[in-house]
Amino acid sequence: MMVWASDGEVARFCRWEPYKSLDALTDYIRIVVLPHPWFRAICLRCRPIGAISVTENTGGDRCRGELGYVLASRYWGKGIVTKAVELAVALVFRERPELERVEALVDVDDVA
Structure with missing residues (x-):
């Protein structure tokens, strides 16, 4: 995870700054990733190269989930x-039948 979490090109489109230390990234994994209700690795040949998550909205918007993803820059395009x-949305709809929609915000500067 440190490969993409420390990459400034990757973080440019994310809500976080590039991680500079393994300790800080380990804290993020412990505090955010492990307790997250739907967070999965994106793997290629059994190696993690990114992550994808679906966060549940609250209150009257519980029927919607927000999708987020990150991918090591060498695998872009x-x-x-x-x-x-495609795989995550199919799986999350099976696992979370209360969801009616999965949405994602985009950064207008992210041409892809």
Whole structure:
């Protein structure tokens, strides 16, 4: 995870700054990733190259989930995230029948 979490090109489109230390990233994994209700690795040949998550909204918006993803920059432009999103959405709808919609916010500067 440190490979993409410390990459400034990757973090440019994320809500976090690049991680500079393994300790800080380990804290993030412990505090955010492990307790997250739906967070999965994106793997290629059994190696993690990114992550995808669906966060549940609250209150009257519980029927919607927000999708987020991150991918190591060396794998950009290869259709990997497109396939990961297809698989994740199908799986999350099976696991979370209360969801009616999965949405994602986009950064207008992220041309892809």
